Amino acid sequence: MLKVEGINVYYGHIQALKEVSLEIKQGEIVTLIGANGAGKSTLLKTISGLLKPKKGTVVFEGKNINGKAAQTIVKQGISHVPEGRRIFANMSVEENLELGAYLRKDKKGVKDDFDMVFDLFPRLQERIKQQAGTLSGGEQQMLAMGRALMARPRLLLLDEPSMGLAPLLVKTIFRIIEEINKGGTTILLVEQNAHMALSVANMAYVLETGRVVISGHPDELHSSEQVKMAYLGGH
Structure with a gap:
């Protein structure tokens, strides 16, 4: 449904995304995890047309949406829930x-x-x-x-939906994310709460300093020592 291929994005002279590629199949929940400043929000903004990549392509349902205006991308079926609401x-x-x-x-x-x-x-x-x-x-x-x-939308981009919420509300928000997905909406989820994100996802990518360093099924990431130490509190 969505294919991001080799995108490079800059803020002035600072490179925020370096050759990032990912794929989302229709009906999936795909999650992006990574530390603050890893480039997760930048990637969502690039997909939704708020930022333009210097290099690389973003293809949605077979159409190249690179450089399209944000409202055109909404019309094509992508909605973005930004960080900070x-x-x-x-x-x-x-x-x-x-x-x-x-x-x-x-x-x-x-x-x-x-x-x-x-x-x-x-x-x-x-x-x-x-x-x-x-x-x-x-x-x-x-x-x-x-x-x-x-x-x-056919694809919903969610940026840090649980940020600043009490644990009970976090559970509610994630239950609703699963309901939205069951209703037929594909979801790309950026989330600091790696445990919760991996528990609902079909596929996961780890971003570090603008690069995808690991990708795979959430179970594989759950059992990866590198991911455990960095994002799951060593558990």
């Missing part, structure tokens, strides 16, 4: 969700997707008229995910 704090929950669907013309489909989002996140329905900035951190994360789903 980036909701519109002064708008209501309802308005935030409506903005997620701003490129769509199918009114009935949009109404159905409101119902789908409220099924996944009942808390958002309870808070529908509330200003988004007054929600708790967990509710804001749910809103950011719900807003991305309103574009009806």
Whole structure:
């Protein structure tokens, strides 16, 4: 479904991604783990069109999307939930969700997707008229995910969905990630919580200083000494 091949991305003179390649098959959850500053968010921003690679290609469903505008990439079926949630704090929950669907013309489909989002996140329905900035951190994360789903993506990019959340909420968010995936959405997940990320993924990649250093089935990564020591607290 997605093929990233040999991409190099720079911030000014600093190279953030070095010859990064990865593949995602339809229906999978693929996770990217790595330390802060390894290039995980940069990779998601490159796929979603917020950054342009200097070299390499990003191919989605057989089409090269390199250099396309971010809104064009949303139209083609990729939604991005950025790190830090980036909701519109002064708008209501309802308005935030409506903005997620701003490129769509199918009114009935949009109404159905409101119902789908409220099924996944009942808390958002309870808070529908509330200003988004007054929600708790967990509710804001749910809103950011719900807003991305309103574009009806076939591929969902999730950047650190559990960051700053209480352990119980982390479990809830991961259960919902699995539900979204079972509903037919393919997911690329960037996550600091390597244990949780590997527990839901079909395939995993480890990024270190802008390079993919290990990739494989989550079970293989779980049993790799290198991964254990660096990301799983040695367990």
